[in-house]
Amino acid sequence: MEHQHPYDPNVKWKEERQKLLDEIQDLKVLYKTIAEHSSTIENELETKNQEITTLIQQLRKYLSPQLYNLILGEQGKTDLSYKRKFLTIFFSDIIGFTEISDRIDPEILSEVLNRYLNEMAQIAIKFGGTIDKFIGDALMIFFGDPEYVDDQRHAQDCGHMAIAMQKRIRELDIEWKNRGISHGLKVRMGMHSGYCTVGNFGSENRMDYTIIGGNVNIAHRLESLSVPNGIFISSITRNLLSEEFVTRFSQTFHVKGIHYPIDIYELLGYRDTDSQAPDSYLIQNGKGFQLRNIEFDPDADSPEKLQKIENTLHRLLSHIENNR
Amino acid sequence: MKTLNAGESTITYHEAESLLTFTGSMRLANMKEYDVVAEFLHESSESSKDRLTLDLKSLRFLNSSGITTLSLFILTCKKQGYPKITVVKNDTISWQQKSITNFKKLWDEVEIEN
Numbered sequence A: 001m002e003h004q005h006p007y008d009p010n011v012k013w014k015e016e017r018q019k020l021l022d023e024i025q026d027l028k029v030l031y032k033t034i035a036e037h038s039s040t041i042e043n044e045l046e047t048k049n050q051e052i053t054t055l056i057q058q059l060r061k062y063l064s065p066q067l068y069n070l071i072l073g074e075q076g077k078t079d080l081s082y083k084r085k086f087l088t089i090f091f092s093d094i095i096g097f098t099e100i101s102d103r104i105d106p107e108i109l110s111e112v113l114n115r116y117l118n119e120m121a122q123i124a125i126k127f128g129g130t131i132d133k134f135i136g137d138a139l140m141i142f143f144g145d146p147e148y149v150d151d152q153r154h155a156q157d158c159g160h161m162a163i164a165m166q167k168r169i170r171e172l173d174i175e176w177k178n179r180g181i182s183h184g185l186k187v188r189m190g191m192h193s194g195y196c197t198v199g200n201f202g203s204e205n206r207m208d209y210t211i212i213g214g215n216v217n218i219a220h221r222l223e224s225l226s227v228p229n230g231i232f233i234s235s236i237t238r239n240l241l242s243e244e245f246v247t248r249f250s251q252t253f254h255v256k257g258i259h260y261p262i263d264i265y266e267l268l269g270y271r272d273t274d275s276q277a278p279d280s281y282l283i284q285n286g287k288g289f290q291l292r293n294i295e296f297d298p299d300a301d302s303p304e305k306l307q308k309i310e311n312t313l314h315r316l317l318s319h320i321e322n323n324r
Numbered sequence B: 001m002k003t004l005n006a007g008e009s010t011i012t013y014h015e016a017e018s019l020l021t022f023t024g025s026m027r028l029a030n031m032k033e034y035d036v037v038a039e040f041l042h043e044s045s046e047s048s049k050d051r052l053t054l055d056l057k058s059l060r061f062l063n064s065s066g067i068t069t070l071s072l073f074i075l076t077c078k079k080q081g082y083p084k085i086t087v088v089k090n091d092t093i094s095w096q097q098k099s100i101t102n103f104k105k106l107w108d109e110v111e112i113e114n
Helices: A009-062 A065-071 A097-103 A106-126 A151-178 A214-225 A235-240 A303-323 B035-047 B064-080 B094-099 B101-106
Strands: A083-094 A130-135 A138-143 A187-202 A207-212 A231-234 A245-253 A262-270 A282-285 A288-291 B002-006 B008-014 B019-026 B051-062 B084-088 B111-113
Touching (some): A009 B064, A009 B094, A083 A097, A083 A151, A083 A214, A097 A106, A106 A130, A106 A151, A130 A207, A138 A151, A151 A187, A151 A231, A151 A235, A187 A214, A187 A235, A214 A245, A214 A262, A231 A235, A235 A262, A282 A303, A288 A303, B002 B035, B008 B035, B035 B064, B051 B064, B051 B094, B064 B084, B094 B101, B101 B111
Parallel strands (some): A187 A231, B019 B051, B051 B084, B084 B111
Antiparallel strands (some): A083 A138, A083 A187, A231 A262, B002 B008, B008 B019
């Protein structure tokens, strides 16, 4: 067997080689460590970027386009001019809110009111509405600006939104009663479509990006005329709605300064699928009404029929109240 | 006690305990800028006992040049055989979950504590 001398160049070479191999191994691990570290940071960056993009999209709905552009630094895009645009305008208001606020603890009131407004805002955003402003318990929303699709689409989105809101309000009504608000939650809604002036209005220090014009006032008037839990729409908006929506004529309304009267309809829901669809028991005729024979057999009839009867009676009571 | 301010982060060396604490967000621009950090780590390791603790619990962020600097420091210690390294990590900071475990792959004598 060949004896290896410690100074044998062969041994030294082997040692050097081993050292280099060890170093390569270390570098491989180092490289892997850095790559994995970078990936962790990059992935986190990407997640944050996505979060920011989502947040910006949300902000776009909550803020006026002017404020949105200001925050995002797109100053060049800030358009301070006024424009005329065909929009669908929506107003809602809680019935008897002043009375509720006099009776209920401010803490509970602010909690339930914020919850209500937040939920309504979420629904508005879901259907693409631009929230113009919150006025106490009232909401002003419009469709058609800053993004314009087409007039029918805006009216229909607004209709879908209003129906979704009323559905949620019926659930919140129970919650409000459980919280000791005997009034519950009843909301009036109004919708109208027409040309408005879109732009900045206010003082130099405090500007609001909003809409003004006669059509805005009409939408507001329709809301104040509406029955509790009702959605009153003008014939102009009604003409833009598709077949799936069910409406019923309510009254003719004369607007100050406008020589022609406007027909008002109540938006009841969707054809067939909605329990609020055309009332087979109640026919309203101006201030008058006719109530058809109501019968309910718990063994033979469905719970849906009971719901229909309940809705009819609610509707009748509001009709009487409003025409007293 | 010696302190090094590196951008938005601070490294403090507690000689009596052979402890290096890192705080803040370490994001120097490149390897050249990390030379001062490498030098500070080297000097600290010279005067530390047989084990040096790197406490990274409060280091919220470390960029790639930073992890390279720390890794090279661990490889230097490995090569000379001392000081042995203990790293204290914080699993609530996402980059620490994986990257610090990899220190043990660089040198199996590295101890990792939570």
